[in-house]
Amino acid sequence: NDYVLPNTALSEGQLDANFFQHIPYLEEMNSKENLGITWTVKVHIEPMGLYSDKISSLDELKDGATIAIPNDATNGSRALKLLADNGLITLKDTEIASVLDITSNEKNLKFKELDAPALPRTLVDVDAAVINTNYAIEGDLNPLEDAIVIESAESPYANVLAVKEENKDSEKTKALNTVLNSEKTKKFIEEKYEGSIFPAF
Template identity: 85%
Template sequence: MKKITALITSLVLSLGVLAGCGSSDGTTEKLTVGASAVPHAEILENVREDLKELGYDLEVTIFNDYVLPNKALSEGQLDANFFQHIPYLEEMNANENLGLTWTVKVHIEPMGLYSDKITSLEELADGASIAIPNDATNGSRALKLLASNGLIKLKDTEVASVLDITENSKNLEFTELDAPALPRTLVDVDAAVINTNYAIEADLSPLDDAIIIESSESPYANIIAVKEADKDSEKTKALNDVLNSEKTRTFIEEKYEGSIFPAF
């Protein structure tokens, strides 16, 4: 009888372990992640089978803007999202009271200045027009990139806007637009500061086409965001593990060849 009891106990424990990694009958649990098409969705597709082995069936929902993925996550339509850096999440979270947090850093997308009309900063004429993202964190990031390359000077502030420009020797004119629209504006402006994911989607190479670009020391690592209540869930832990794996590191390094780079 003792042997039978011990056997039953062992089976129950085994089933409990299996239940922590999906279903005990071998079926998978759905894991829905919102992402930008490039490179985020591509990075997720690379770990689809790894998640399946852990008991999760990955479903990627593509978003083409920076607002809806956080709202969808907060409303419970997603389990996680993967498209943004920490300052943007913190700003939107505070403004909208979304109840979100981040778990792991995955990669860095250096922001760059692109143009169809010039190939160097020296060619920027007096009064040249430059488009930048219209959200506060990425707009600030764009202005700081220009300032670090001597085009303008800014007040010493964490989040800078065009109102914080203290010196503009070239009399540059700034246009603030939705980040996804920036590549399309290159025909209308002299240059635009574009997020790397939208640059890549527009067949712009950060290494070959950017006139200036952020250094590898950029603090704007792209992260996995989840609801605060789900930060320590088994589903979240599985996603964290596969996106901070050596497989993911190798994929990023080999596919993007330095245009983006791992942040872990």
């Protein structure tokens, strides 16, 4: 339920590897904290989706509606880009977008930036929320059935295996790379998640 501790624990040597984040998030944290970690292989994509307890389609989103999005820079940007891709807002052409980069907002949408793990619980208080799939599943939401809109398989946000830079070519890391990019793992992802999470290799 935390996006920070797995990376600090890895950087400090408490972990040999972690597997929970996409490349933009890893790169942002690395540049901020100088953690000395890197990624090796892409494993799967957990598409981000827009969920609501109050509406079932974008057409029903009222003027002035409030949408909750993650409050970390990379996932907040990802959420805004999903909304832009579906015509709700337009954004400046920037790699990491924030609400300050919104150039048009015809429905006068309001944005509430919150901790990503808390987003499923906020659905009672907002009109809609953009939620990472892992937290959607934990909140008993089915991405394929409950998401009003969802990222495509072409999403650049594949989850990756992360290790300390000096361990990138170690035998342990190579073994993990092989297992995580194996046909057995691919089959497991496809069967377990039935399309709500998909392989990235």
